[in-house]
Amino acid sequence: MANTFSLPPLPYAYDALEPIISKQIMEIHHQKHHQTYITNLNAALAAQSVALTSNNIPQVINLQQKIKFNGGGHINHSLFWKNLAPNGSPETNIDHAAPSLKTAIEAQYGSVQKFTEAFGAVLLSLQGSGWGWLVSNGPGGKLEIVSTKDQDPVTDKVPVFGVDMWEHAYYLQYLNNKASYVEGIWKVLNWQTAEDRYLNGVEGSAVLKL
Numbered sequence: 001m002a003n004t005f006s007l008p009p010l011p012y013a014y015d016a017l018e019p020i021i022s023k024q025i026m027e028i029h030h031q032k033h034h035q036t037y038i039t040n041l042n043a044a045l046a047a048q049s050v051a052l053t054s055n056n057i058p059q060v061i062n063l064q065q066k067i068k069f070n071g072g073g074h075i076n077h078s079l080f081w082k083n084l085a086p087n088g089s090p091e092t093n094i095d096h097a098a099p100s101l102k103t104a105i106e107a108q109y110g111s112v113q114k115f116t117e118a119f120g121a122v123l124l125s126l127q128g129s130g131w132g133w134l135v136s137n138g139p140g141g142k143l144e145i146v147s148t149k150d151q152d153p154v155t156d157k158v159p160v161f162g163v164d165m166w167e168h169a170y171y172l173q174y175l176n177n178k179a180s181y182v183e184g185i186w187k188v189l190n191w192q193t194a195e196d197r198y199l200n201g202v203e204g205s206a207v208l209k210l
């Protein structure tokens with residue numbers, strides 16, 4: 001019997017990211033979209049377990065894409081909720097919350113402003129659905145801005161933070177104005193989580209219990 005996954009609670013209220021991300025978007029995004037990835041992941045893993053037991057290799061192979069898509073959707077959204085914080089909270093202040101990461105960003109990109117411009121350009125150049133990520137190659141390591149298609153997760157680097165660029169993440173509020181959504185994201189970015197993942201890996205430190 002395969003393990004089953006369940007929807008992790010948001011670390012803040014549904015309306016906590018207003019006015020940057022509306023309560024309506026957060027409710028639908030978390031309760032419907034994220035839940036659906038989990039439901040489909042659990043079904044695919046259960047089917048995989050049956051297929052493995054019966055040595056049905058074609059079925060095992062057939063299920064791989066479903067596991068990748070829905071498992072990625074679950075992982076990506078779990079990371080995303082934690083790398084957001086209420087507008088104006090101390091966590092959204094890079095100086096206060098992420099001194100080490102800020103120093104690394106400045107050393108690599110020249111300034112935080114230049115970094116956010118470069119990151120925004122990657123987000124806006126994504127075609128179709130996907131994610132933009134700041135990744136590092138290990139604790140305190142080299143930074144890189146990457147994008148992934150659909151729900152492909154980052155598995156070979158540490159995802160310091162990610163931004164969901166699926167239309168379901170912004171369309172109800174921003175319509176086709178992706179640039180405005182991207183601009184707003186910086187106001188609700190949880191730099192404390194980013195700092196912790198940058199220094200301690202994706203699970204963060206035991207102290208912060210992210």
Ligand SMILES: [Fe+2]
Pocket residue numbers: 029033077164166168169
């Ligand atoms: Fe999403």
